[in-house]
Amino acid sequence: MKLKLTLTLVISLLAATGAFAARVDTLHVESLAMKKTIPNVVILPDSYETASENLPVVFLLHGATGNYRDWVTKVPAIKTYADQYDMIIVCPDGGFTSWYFDSPVDETMQYETYVSRELVQAIDQKYRTIELPGGRAITGLSMGGHGAFYLAFRHQDVWGAAGSMSGGVDIRPFPNNWDLSKRLGTYAENKANWEENTVINLVHLLDGRNLKLIFDCGVDDFFYDDNRRMHEKLLERNIPHEYTERPGAHNWEYWTNAVKYHLLFFYDFFESSN
Template sequence: MNRTLFLKTILLLIVVAGLVRQTEAARVQHLTTHSQSMDKDIEAVVITPEGYSESNSYPVLYLLHGYSGNQNDWINSVPEIKNYADLYQFIIVCPDGAFSSWYLDSPIDENIKYETYVAHELVEWVDDSFSTIASREGRAITGLSMGGHGALYLAFRNQDVYGAAGSLSGGVDIRPFPNNWDLSKRLGTYAENKENWEENSVINLVHKLTPGSLQISIDCGVSDFFYGVNCSLHEKLLERNIPHDFATRPGGHTWDYWKNSIAFQSVFFHHFFEKAKEK
């Protein structure tokens, strides 16, 4: 074999190897789910890890978007999450939480039932559609901004569903923001519906936790407009002796910050899943 033909053969083998590697790497699927409670189809992105096989059972990380976003935000803005699915061998599910659902079952709008959808209908659909560890030991949930509120809100209220939860720059106390982000459309005005705001702020749900009942990781940049409420949640968790990770770094309410944060939280959830396997 002459040198030119040899080099062409080597190059072809490299290309083929790369294509094989691509087919084995994380698979991104854009799928349609259904919410019976809201009587509508809802889109979701599902990422299965390299080597995914029905003969194995995988933990699932539910990853929520923020206000005005949709199910594609995470995969479009932080494509590295595919690498985390591969590295840690978990499934990632990014549902569409609507423009401004705040992941609530709205007490004033019967068409908004996103707690029911995400915490129950979606989880059931994922467990039926994929080979999952179908228990709280195999489920974690996190998200950014509105999704950070949503993740802790859903996990605190549904500890039988999720074993670990996180928040990235989350709106963990919505009461200081009565005129922002369509919150009044979900809860009514604060002036006339104060009880709705009190009952649906994450910081007021800490009483539902017991030490060790939920693995928690909270992260917020020091320049973020939600920094103060995240510090307040941290202090309240300390007062109640609720173990949790609390991280702050330079940064604001930006994708650059969340790209960095999700890398750390992926490790946190991986450790949770691995410890659960050992029990």
């Protein structure tokens, strides 16, 4: 009886200290497109070492002026969600203000190539993943919300589901913000770059079958009108999606709440796909 009680106590202490919790790696990936090495957080669920099957992956993108550590430090609960849903979560470093596209005016900013090709390949080589769109999803906040939809719309052979939290889904109303003119050139002189790289203009790439979508925005967010227009455009084209408006602004309090729904959505998607 004493041994049993001692063992129970040890297990309880290990659980309390996180010994059975998700593992957090920092994976450095060489980008040939940008000729530099980029750090990424990789969260492995506690089941990873013993899992008999490969696991799905969610790519979780940070916002402008952020970095790859933002999600795991500001929303540490994502480690619990990785355990709960048996999924790998990857948080790339997307640069200070990359907007996750391949800049047509700055060859040092090629983050579409990095995330959609170089990083995906590195994750699949390093970890036991499901190497199919049915085993990959992508979402993010603000700039990362734009990035997640942008990358998924353009690479439906890579991701099977995508989300956006408070995403800048239409960048055209903000020609002087967040270094966008450094990535695309000024709007006045490079209108085509802006029109071709804003998410709301990429809806024509969707057929309503191959990509599952979820997005949301707080009603006090400066991107609220853009997200509402995105929702209406998807309705006009009969593209299935989940869209939510809720109280909230452009801040971590909102995203801490929003990410829970995205990960549950992706869990359901993975379950139905695999």
